[in-house]
Amino acid sequence: MEEKQAVIDGSTPHRYQRLRRRDVVMSSVWNAIGAFVGITFAFLVVNQTEVWSAQRLQSPSTSSATQSEYTGQTIVAAAPKDLDFQWKCIPPPPPYLVADSRIHSHPVVLAALADIEISLRAKSLFSKDAFSVSVVHASKGKIFDFHSGRIRTNESAEDSPASVDGDSIFRIASITKLFTVLEALILGNQARLKSFSPELSLGTRLKDVLPEFRLPSAFKEEEDTITLAHLGSHTAGLGRDIGELEIESLDKISYPPPDDLDLFEDFPHNRTAEETLKLISERDLIWQVGQNPSYSNTGFSLLGLAVEKYHDKLFKAGKGFSTILKDDIFTPLAMNHTFTGPIPEHLRKHVTVPASKNFVDKVFGPVHDPAGGIFSTTNDMSSLLHKVLLASKPLLISPAQRLTWLKSQHQFTDGISSVGIPWETYRAIMPDYSVYNVYFKGGGLPAQVSQISTFPEFGYGVIALTSIGLTEKEFREGGNITDPTAVSFQIHNTLAPALWVAYNSILVQDYVGIYVSGDGFAKITFKDSMLVLEKFFAKGVDVLLKYDEIIWTEAGKRPRVYEAGAKLFATAFEGQFRATIMGGCPWVGFDALTTKTGWGVDKVVIKKDEAGKMALFYEPMKSKLYKVA
Template sequence: MDEEKRRLFEAEEDRSRYQVPSHRRLQRRDVVMATLRQTVATFVGMALAIVLVGPYANLAMPSTAQRWLAGALVPTSSATHPEHTYAGLTLPTSNENAAEFVWKCVPPPPPFLLQDPRIVENPAVVSALASLQLVLRLKTAPYNDAFAVSIVHASKGKIFEFHKGRVRTNESATDSPDLVDGDSIFRIASITKAFVVLEALILSRQARLRNFKPELTLGSRLQEVLPEFKLPAGFEDEEASITLADLGSHMAGLGRDIGELQLNSLNDIVFPPVNGSDLFDDFPHNRTYDELLDLIADKDLIWQVGEVPSYSNTGFSLLGMAVVKYYNKLFGTSKDFTAILQEDIFTPLAMNHSFTGPIPPHLRKHVTVPNAKNFVDKVFAPAHDPAGGIFSSPNDLSSLLHKVLLSQIPKLISPSQRLTWLRAHHQFTDGLSSVGIPWETYRAIMPDYSTHNLYFKGGGLPSQVSQISTFPDYGYGVIALTSIGLSDDELHKGGNFSDPGSLSFEIHNILAPAIWAAYNEILIADYVGIYVSGDGFAKVVFKEGMLVIDQFFAKGVDVLLKWDEMIWTEVGKRRRLYDTGAKLIGTAFDGQFRTTLMHGCAWTGFDAMTTKGGWGFDKIVIKKDEAGKTALFYEPMNNAKLYKVT
């Protein structure tokens, strides 16, 4: 192990120039707390809370200034810029009394660069991935779990994998020597919820293409799709207003598991469980759709619709029912949830080791089995499958991330649908976390203080814990799956295991700054320089973490001055805003950039004025022309075309 530690230390030194200092990285307590928040939001979160809280109960609690997420400091100005302290201004009134990084608003990488293979070939990324092999080996060495990690990038699909342990930890190595690999199957529990939302998006697209009415969208009202859905008397307005998006974002006000885990009192909770006292022996109950609907119709809402997120497996059961009903109406069939997912998702994505329902005989040898009590052989009723019934593998989930969530042109859904899907829906007041449809979203702050969303979806059933996460602004995602090797007694005593939540954060802490550095190197190499022709002169620089057009003259006109004068035509002459340059924001369209102010998140001026041909004054195209030369195109000045010379 000493040799392993030495190699890890050397790898850390090798990548140190690409990563923020170690004291700025995610603290262990934050990993634990974030992991707990996600784990408690899984299919049987209460059971997992029992397992997870114990080992971490005595950790020290860092101050606010030490709270780091995905490799960077939470932007409290007093922590990063001591000279900037709160002065009683809820909203700053000028740039001068706010920390500089708040006002930069650094654009994310241009979407058209996310699939550039140079990213994963960059030395910073190569070094980070080498470090991850050592980090994961050291972090998982003390445990006998079946554990798997895959990392996927938009440019190449899977770029990294790590496997440890045996498929069956409940048997001896002699009887079951098979080791975990990319095809090993884990019960992914609540990650299933992401598939249910994906199926709703697929049906929406299919209905539009078929001109089927009514179309299905996330904004569709549940009762219009599933008329048999009812709430108790007195909730008629809420009953009529719940949408599919409300269900998918846990904002429908429904209880977590209606009809489950009903006790006489807290005295019914016995820990550690003894024979006959385990609350989860019959969880979830084997109910039909109609039985579950009857229970829902007799249960008051706990929140107003849209008030706050309130994790609800029952809500996803309803969403699954709505998806099944709409599918069969659209196609005139009578298929169940299992068959629909197989046809619409698993088969098109070649997810050949994914399924719901009973384990197919030919896949049983790939199914990981924990050592302690588990739900591996439990077959959920169709009413509960949408909340957490899927089994899947690292390779299959890699296909989902690459082909649907990261590729420039996603499979199964449209780019605009994906943007709707990957969006925070409710922001919590901690400033770090939010809820999406159905993502749990966390703030990631890069070394240049730009703030982005990381999208997580966790899943947990007894002795199995799973996590997928994606960083769409930087084009990559992570899969981490664990089948726990501890015995029941060891778990009850607080034994530790390879936790996919905390390890996912560790991966992002190492990888995100490296990918950030790689993208910036490409921006500098491809776009920074002097552009010259008989049409004019332009200078593109990289400053304050952004591509900036620093000087721009076309056909004898100072374009930056003209942009200021465009503003003055509306508000009168003021101090110049573009005299220090204009930042370039990459769009999803190849080579197309939009210009805006250097500071602040200005977004109201795009296409504010256009040429008669429809070209916005803020639009600049930088790409290779027919001759293979990098050229800057600007139509508003008589189709000015400048060539990069340095």
């Protein structure tokens, strides 16, 4: 076992340090127009001294010289030979391992969390802000939290000494949009369980749920094709805040703004649903439906109205949006400090108040709540992360719904960022050069900014909430604030490579070795950051050779692709792997050939048998091999 562990322990530090030395990172843009401020950043990988770079993100495998020399090949089927890696398509960690308790307690992960705490403590020494941070892992729930500052930064320390903790309440603004989409998924699940028709899904047409929705007559076709997914992914073509934030001329804008100009004074207007629908019916679309994401709070008002309407059809209850969220999400997840609307008196002492102008006491009209009306805490948001987004069996929705939810809908041409429903995703490059999307959702209202993010393949997520402690004058002059998105990136870039080490060490511990039986032999190694079935003989048959011969029956004899072994790609079912070629990202051959019982010839099961011994099961050859070394 010590030799096998050395396979990963010997290679990991070099790869890990090589990744962290690279200033691969982020360009940040704070978009401060509108009360529901959109915060977008490209992903970054910090170096070991945690120096933040504003350079354009590059692949860590690609030198600047390589990037500048365009070869004329639009599609490259393999990595250039002069680069320091091969196109391997590393399988993600086995989904059934993300909740393994050995992950969050691994020494490398504990060291990463200690580094994060040191960094946040240093940051807090120079910050006036109130901020709260939590890290959640699938195996345990919250594995780290950090809180800094006072709840009431608008008052003196003598008058308001109470400090921020996990129950301190922040306006989470546009993170609310996650809850609105989640409620639509919940209703779809509830309808399925009740055998109610028609079921609701993200693919449901808005008109089928909300027939009173109208667009101008020139957009009749678009009106009929907009789905809930279009609304949730900001691809319905709607304006950002229809009927809000209107001016007569740009000459009215100056900075700092004069006392008589406050764009946010009446924002958002307390309109009824009917008034909002009428405004929408009079405004042209700005994009063709599905063409391009365009952030739209108005779209989420529509999604909220659709949720209300469908809920009433399903339950005949006549509940408003806020009550629906409380009954279907807040209460089941024990989110006892989370709400919309006026601040409940018993929770007022927990509400963070910024020092500068803010919306803490502003009560949104119900039609605006689905876009940004929720107040919450890191403790409550940790429950959402753990029980819904990370648990192997999520509460409230089905695993299939969650997989559909955690997908990009529109990839931008920068190759870094994309938009989901309503996720804002960024590329994460791991130490083995495998590439993933990390899912973010930010929120911003005057003087309060927030971020939730999750890296589902590695089973964890981050919450960072901030209430700004600068005075209005300091804020307008550009004083430094605690940016929850930058904090989240820093945590991901410290923690994700450590989790990568932890997962791989468990793969080595559990699966690498020699498996034998009376008439069989298999060797599993950990090579190029993958589990590899390097040798496999069953009843005198070379199984890997048979894999090649299966290909030859269709394509004619070719050079062998399985001679060096087959990588084992884990499924979500415990111990079940699919053996596939070492290079590229094959996906068309699974179960292409099966036994009469339906067992795919590429299916290999490796798990403990009834006696508790690790065994390799392979039904096509009626083989059961035991791990002996």
